[in-house]
Amino acid sequence: MMNKSLFVFISVLTLTLTGCGSSEDNPPSLDSVSPAAPTFKLKPESVTQEAFATFEFVADDAVNFECQLDGGHVTDCSSPLFLYPLSPQEHQLSVWSLDINGKRSEVAIAQWRVSSVFSGGSGTGVHADLVATEVQPTLAAEDSWRGIFRINCDFAHAGYNDPIVFPGQANAGHLHRFYGNTLVDENTDTTSLLTSGESSCQGNELNRSSYWIPALLAPSYDLQTGERMLDAQGEPAWHVVPAVVGNDEETHEIFYYSAGVDDLESIQTIPLGLKMIAGNHMAQPGNEQDSAVVRWHCQSWESTDAGNPRWSTGIPECREPDRLRMDIFFPSCWNGVDLDSYDHKSHLAYPINTGGPQGSVCPASHPVPIIRVSFHYAFGVKPEVSDPETNSSRGWRLASDRYEVTPFTPGGMSLHGDWFNAWHPEVLETVLKECIQQRLDCHDGNLANGFRLSGTRPGTQSEAAVINMGLGY
Structure with a gap:
């Protein structure tokens, strides 16, 4: 049986990110890159105790975006993007923009850490x-x-x-x-x-x-x-x-x-x-x-x-x-x-x-x-x-x-x-x-x-x- 926390995580993430595009396991190719890389307008603090994260991102001439969380599947996504649940660990969201011809941009990366509510850590203590x-x-x-x-x-x-x-x-x-x-x-x-x-x-x-x-x-x-x-x-x-x-x-x-x-x-x-x-x-x-x-x-x-x-x-x-x-x-x-x-x-x-x-x-x-x-x-x-x-x-x-x-x-x-x-x-x-x-x-x-x-x-x-x-x- 699939690990229970992983099962719930994949289910929710799929509902959040999946569109009609690719389901690749690896980052997309950067051949013939022309569109601008996405810019994050909103992302989590570098250290947080919240088990969710909200992102907003934009890119000139983008007609679509693709996202990858923690090295997982690359899927179609859109802004704003809401991810949950997130376990206490380091996380990384990679985002690419695609232009009208399907060309991909360079990657934009957001990194943050979800800290335990009990032990805290750098930047946080025990939850209030x-x-x-x-x-x-x-x-x-x-x-x-x-x-x-x-x-x-x-x-x-x-x-x-x-x-x-x-x-x-x-x-x-x-x-x-x-x-x-x-x-x-x-x-x-x-x-x-x-x-x-x-x-x-x-x-x-x-x-x-x-x-x-x-x-x-x-x-x-x-x-x-x-x-x-x-x-x-x-x-x-x-x-x-x-x-x-x-x-x-x-x-x-x-x-x-x-x-x-x-x-x-x-x-x-x-x-x-x-x-x-x-x-x-x-x-x-x-x-x-x-x-x-x-x-x-x-x-x-x-x-x-x-x-x-x-x-x-x-x-x-x-x-x-x-x-x-x-x-x-x-x-x-x-x-x-x-x-x-x-x-x-x-x-x-x-x-x-x-x-x-x-x-x-x-x-x-x-x-x-x-x-x-x-x-x-x-x-x-x-x-x-x-x-x-x-x-x-x-x-x-x-x-x-x-x-x-x-x-x-x-x-x-x-x-x-x-x-x-x-x-x-x-x-x-x-x-x-x-x-x-x-x-x-x-x-x-x-x-x-x-x-x-x-x-x-x-x-x-x-x-x-x-x-x-x-x-x-």
């Missing part, structure tokens, strides 16, 4: 979003996670955008609450996610990934009279139930990275730019979801997979001062090729349990085990959001629920989540090697190598009006 720690994670509990890494995130912002399902379309989705990259909107793509914005999660620029879920809504009541309130259109009013999120004083991990298969050494890191959705936004009564994928429970139930698998497909009535808990488990078997698919799910699959000594493995259709992503939120059942008659979560719904919620038909059956990967690859590789494959329980962004991720920070925390029960415009 890493904090030295003497705390060493303990082994994961038996009959629990095989190995796990947990991070805290603050709320970033809310909106009716969805850059995976409705790219480029403003206000085309239901109401979402976003965590992670603070600049995510309908126009977010792989390049913008990797190169811009801070993060509301631990690790800041080392974790520009974006995480989002449909907003959880509670009926609005007058806290004095207990009467149901109406919105500006005379319809029953709703308001958002905020999640309990972590910060530097209160640890409450909401995003986990763990093992979905039993053979931990077979797990690969997640390729940059991977998009995925877990759960079914169209689920409803009579079409409930599998609790192995999405589920609800009251925190007081003390539910566990091993000892007390008490889960609900809809939102249970958790009473004050309990917390409503939500779990979403993403697929962790990749087809090894695609970073997205038509339904944002088909390029991935869930592991299958063989019932034998191999335990859980990936199916032949999706043979590459990757790190498993999961979301785990808690929502406080408090007087300002609870049902005044029962002091519970009765009547709560998701912005994606497309059915009537009643005391006998709970909301939340359309539970789902979206994830778009923009982790620094060296850090995510460390999560895999030091935490998951060592069977550790790494809390609070602890990387088990003497460093932990920097703390959380708020995004704009901008809210959006609840329109049409959160279903949107």
Whole structure:
């Protein structure tokens, strides 16, 4: 099998550079050179810790360009050129211009070094979003996670955008609450996610990934009279139930990275730019979801997979001062090729349990085990959001629920989540090697190598009006 980091590197580079021209292994001939050599208008600093690079280049009379990265294939390319992922090492980009007759110029060369975020080197130190720690994670509990890494995130912002399902379309989705990259909107793509914005999660620029879920809504009541309130259109009013999120004083991990298969050494890191959705936004009564994928429970139930698998497909009535808990488990078997698919799910699959000594493995259709992503939120059942008659979560719904919620038909059956990967690859590789494959329980962004991720920070925390029960415009 091809080396996993090389495989991802070649896949992304091919998408970036390949055109309809040559696929030579050696630099082109300089016979009858006439066009001007390219000039770089933008290139990386000589030493950087970024795992990507952006180039801009021009040349008089050029009708095409050819590029070669680190002595690899020579391929057609164009400016601007975005390359990722780039491993910590010396790199060289060679660029030639071609004129209308196909004659090649002399080569223009850009050289730079990607330095490790942990050790730094000449021109860099340890990355600013890493904090030295003497705390060493303990082994994961038996009959629990095989190995796990947990991070805290603050709320970033809310909106009716969805850059995976409705790219480029403003206000085309239901109401979402976003965590992670603070600049995510309908126009977010792989390049913008990797190169811009801070993060509301631990690790800041080392974790520009974006995480989002449909907003959880509670009926609005007058806290004095207990009467149901109406919105500006005379319809029953709703308001958002905020999640309990972590910060530097209160640890409450909401995003986990763990093992979905039993053979931990077979797990690969997640390729940059991977998009995925877990759960079914169209689920409803009579079409409930599998609790192995999405589920609800009251925190007081003390539910566990091993000892007390008490889960609900809809939102249970958790009473004050309990917390409503939500779990979403993403697929962790990749087809090894695609970073997205038509339904944002088909390029991935869930592991299958063989019932034998191999335990859980990936199916032949999706043979590459990757790190498993999961979301785990808690929502406080408090007087300002609870049902005044029962002091519970009765009547709560998701912005994606497309059915009537009643005391006998709970909301939340359309539970789902979206994830778009923009982790620094060296850090995510460390999560895999030091935490998951060592069977550790790494809390609070602890990387088990003497460093932990920097703390959380708020995004704009901008809210959006609840329109049409959160279903949107």
